[in-house]
Amino acid sequence: MAASTLTEVARLAGVSPATASRVLNGSARKPGKDIADRVRQAAESLGYIPNAQAQGLAKSSSGLIGLIVHDIADPYFAAIARGVQAAAREQRKMVLLATTGGAPGEEREAVAAFAARRADSIVIAGSRSCRTEDQDDNTELAAELDRYCRNGGRVAVVGHAVVGATAAEGYHVVAVPNQELAGALAGELAAGRDRDFVIIGGPEGLLTSDDRIRGFQEGLARAGRAPAEILRTAFNRAGGYEAGLQLAARIKAGASGGGEAAAPKLCIFAVNDVMAIGASAALRAEGLRIPRDATIAGFDDIETLRDFRPALSTVRLPLEEIGRLATRATARLSGGSDADEDEEQPTVTGEVTLRRSTEAVT
Amino acid sequence: MAASTLTEVARLAGVSPATASRVLNGSARKPGKDIADRVRQAAESLGYIPNAQAQGLAKSSSGLIGLIVHDIADPYFAAIARGVQAAAREQRKMVLLATTGGAPGEEREAVAAFAARRADSIVIAGSRSCRTEDQDDNTELAAELDRYCRNGGRVAVVGHAVVGATAAEGYHVVAVPNQELAGALAGELAAGRDRDFVIIGGPEGLLTSDDRIRGFQEGLARAGRAPAEILRTAFNRAGGYEAGLQLAARIKAGASGGGEAAAPKLCIFAVNDVMAIGASAALRAEGLRIPRDATIAGFDDIETLRDFRPALSTVRLPLEEIGRLATRATARLSGGSDADEDEEQPTVTGEVTLRRSTEAVT
DNA sequence: CTGTTAGCGCCTTCAA
DNA sequence: TTGAAGGCGCTAACAG
Numbered sequence: 001m002a003a004s005t006l007t008e009v010a011r012l013a014g015v016s017p018a019t020a021s022r023v024l025n026g027s028a029r030k031p032g033k034d035i036a037d038r039v040r041q042a043a044e045s046l047g048y049i050p051n052a053q054a055q056g057l058a059k060s061s062s063g064l065i066g067l068i069v070h071d072i073a074d075p076y077f078a079a080i081a082r083g084v085q086a087a088a089r090e091q092r093k094m095v096l097l098a099t100t101g102g103a104p105g106e107e108r109e110a111v112a113a114f115a116a117r118r119a120d121s122i123v124i125a126g127s128r129s130c131r132t133e134d135q136d137d138n139t140e141l142a143a144e145l146d147r148y149c150r151n152g153g154r155v156a157v158v159g160h161a162v163v164g165a166t167a168a169e170g171y172h173v174v175a176v177p178n179q180e181l182a183g184a185l186a187g188e189l190a191a192g193r194d195r196d197f198v199i200i201g202g203p204e205g206l207l208t209s210d211d212r213i214r215g216f217q218e219g220l221a222r223a224g225r226a227p228a229e230i231l232r233t234a235f236n237r238a239g240g241y242e243a244g245l246q247l248a249a250r251i252k253a254g255a256s257g258g259g260e261a262a263a264p265k266l267c268i269f270a271v272n273d274v275m276a277i278g279a280s281a282a283l284r285a286e287g288l289r290i291p292r293d294a295t296i297a298g299f300d301d302i303e304t305l306r307d308f309r310p311a312l313s314t315v316r317l318p319l320e321e322i323g324r325l326a327t328r329a330t331a332r333l334s335g336g337s338d339a340d341e342d343e344e345q346p347t348v349t350g351e352v353t354l355r356r357s358t359e360a361v362t
Numbered sequence: 363m364a365a366s367t368l369t370e371v372a373r374l375a376g377v378s379p380a381t382a383s384r385v386l387n388g389s390a391r392k393p394g395k396d397i398a399d400r401v402r403q404a405a406e407s408l409g410y411i412p413n414a415q416a417q418g419l420a421k422s423s424s425g426l427i428g429l430i431v432h433d434i435a436d437p438y439f440a441a442i443a444r445g446v447q448a449a450a451r452e453q454r455k456m457v458l459l460a461t462t463g464g465a466p467g468e469e470r471e472a473v474a475a476f477a478a479r480r481a482d483s484i485v486i487a488g489s490r491s492c493r494t495e496d497q498d499d500n501t502e503l504a505a506e507l508d509r510y511c512r513n514g515g516r517v518a519v520v521g522h523a524v525v526g527a528t529a530a531e532g533y534h535v536v537a538v539p540n541q542e543l544a545g546a547l548a549g550e551l552a553a554g555r556d557r558d559f560v561i562i563g564g565p566e567g568l569l570t571s572d573d574r575i576r577g578f579q580e581g582l583a584r585a586g587r588a589p590a591e592i593l594r595t596a597f598n599r600a601g602g603y604e605a606g607l608q609l610a611a612r613i614k615a616g617a618s619g620g621g622e623a624a625a626p627k628l629c630i631f632a633v634n635d636v637m638a639i640g641a642s643a644a645l646r647a648e649g650l651r652i653p654r655d656a657t658i659a660g661f662d663d664i665e666t667l668r669d670f671r672p673a674l675s676t677v678r679l680p681l682e683e684i685g686r687l688a689t690r691a692t693a694r695l696s697g698g699s700d701a702d703e704d705e706e707q708p709t710v711t712g713e714v715t716l717r718r719s720t721e722a723v724t
Numbered sequence: 725c726t727g728t729t730a731g732c733g734c735c736t737t738c739a740a
Numbered sequence: 741t742t743g744a745a746g747g748c749g750c751t752a753a754c755a756g
């Protein structure tokens with residue numbers, strides 16, 4: 001008992017497949033009201049469901065939006081995915097999900113798979129890497145994207161352009177002001193307090209991480225502070241925890257072995273909230289308290305983490321909105337737009353959000 | 363510059379499309395080594411990417427797995443999605459994502475959309491509802507699923523069967539022992555302590571919520587306790603917060619207006635972790651402390667929430683595994699299995715996990 | 725082992 | 741307006 005086809009519907013309604021097609025789908029032509037009802041009834045009684053593959057083949061489009069993330073269970077990506085999903089729904093499209101763990105090689109595969117499915121557009125949410133080990137894969141990824149665009153695909157990348165991608169038509173970048181915001185955060189944290197700063201960053205070459213580190217250092221410099229030391233770890237909770245253990249040891253050593261003037265307290269900047277939470281957990285596990293023994297700030301303002309105590313200072317990023325914007329950027333402007341050639345690159349802004357975790361203890 | 367087709371590749375290689383197809387895809391036939399290379403080269407030089415839509419149309423299958431969740435940004439669903447994604451990758455399939463907010467009507471639409479795309483299988487992760495207002499939609503959903511199965515689709519549902527779905531072939535339910543586990547949790551919480559129990563539950567008719575409530579009550583009964591009062595709210599953080607406020611007021615009233623014997627302390631059971639966190643936040647906002655002024659437990663053991671303090675007592679559920687199992691259940695058994703007709707329904711088990719949030723304060 | 729011939733289900737010119 | 745014919749790109753039966 002296979003699914004019924006348009007032809008069957010047409011036959012049952014006593015019309016040609018062409019007419020049935022015109023009735024059941026939004027054709028420009030308007031079939032006779034009388035006959036239209038007949039077709040619709042036939043379709044109904046047969047439980048007709050159009051074969052999207054066949055439709056896609058015929059019109060060479062698919063109503064699919066490809067989304068590439070590192071890990072869908074990471075709340076950062078999950079939030080973006082929600083925005084993408086929402087925008088996709090607006091466009092009456094479905095989203096195809098690919099998770100890559102951040103490896104450019106797998107991202108290339110994902111793009112190829114999306115291209116094979118004739119996805120109408122692709123949204124890449126994972127942060128870019130420019131490590132030398134990823135160079136070749138990045139080149140291939142860029143080539144794959146270019147080809148996809150040349151064939152009429154639209155792509156939006158969150159954060160940074162793919163390294164080496166020539167800005168083909170239909171290629172959009174949703175810029176996230178990581179650097180500026182990290183700088184602003186540093187400025188606020190440095191304001192009038194004497195602290196040693198430490199940065200817990202991701203692996204070198206992860207663009208998002210690097211931007212935030214760079215911005216933070218610039219902010220410190222503007223505030224007349226010395227650059228912060230940088231700890232490199234994995235870009236996730238485990239990495240943060242590990243770095244946190246290291247710092248805890250250092251803090252305890254400094255406190256006990258204190259010479260004349262106790263060293264200023266440590267202010268930790270983790271380049272994302274998840275890492276910050278990991279670091280906090282490590283400090284806590286080592287018997288240290290925040291903000292008493294050290295202060296800490298993150299980045300992203302992950303929703304699920306907002307109930308954390310002490311509340312985490314961070315930079316609020318409109319993640320869901322970012323997903324939505326990226327997706328919208330890939331939508332073909334349907335109506336004949338009034339000569340508005342410049343496709344407005346949507347602007348994302350964040351907000352430094354100071355909370356308990358960086359308060360001065362009285 | 364459209365994407366190149368198999369025909370073009372074949373022509374360039376000087377062979378027939380059929381041969382090219384046999385080379386480029388896994389056909390049973392093995393083309394001559396000499397010619398195979400020629401085809402592969404041609405494909406390479408043209409940057410050939412097979413058109414999955416056409417392939418799908420021809421073989422009437424699509425390599426797609428449809429996943430239905432309430433909200434992809436909810437860590438519960440995100441975790442399941444990760445498992446689904448992992449299993450999909452094993453099967454070399456891609457996942458199509460649909461979010462429905464839990465409305466059976468939208469779930470029906472999603473199933474129809476998946477069917478239209480000829481998804482090989484569908485995984486439904488959202489908890490089922492049996493509220494009367496959803497009755498009609500549920501019926502239609504069940505009908506849609508039945509039809510999908512009859513047409514050869516495979517479906518797996520996490521938790522409960524869809525109300526009214528006739529167990530067609532290819533229909534799987536990954537049972538989650540919510541009731542038993544909630545009962546076990548209640549047993550542990552009731553052990554030897556004198557407490558008043560309150561349950562923060564989702565709306566009546568949400569099967570997952572109802573199961574956990576029922577199980578908890580049973581557990582209390584087994585421990586010789588009176589049934590707990592039930593507060594109904596939204597099945598999310600906001601709902602938990604709201605209920606938490608209510609309980610906070612009650613606790614404070616009880617404490618201040620205390621008669622002779624102070625009432626036993628409250629032990630709160632929220633039917634999921636996210637609600638529990640919301641309730642905790644509310645208590646905290648009202649100046650109450652956990653576990654000093656009240657104890658609280660959740661359900662799910664959401665990973666992102668594990669760093670919360672006081673650490674939340676909960677029931678650990680192997681969410682990712684659940685997603686994986688559900689997806690695997692829908693995979694067609696490829697090899698001629700040795701008469702093992704009974705498709706083993708995979709078994710999910712959880713674990714009561716007591717942490718600080720329900721400790722007795724000394 | 726290779727090439728030829730039909731479709732898969734739908735859309736879209738064309739002529740009627 | 742409606743119907744007939746061709747093709748979207750690929751695979752799967754057949755011949756050779």
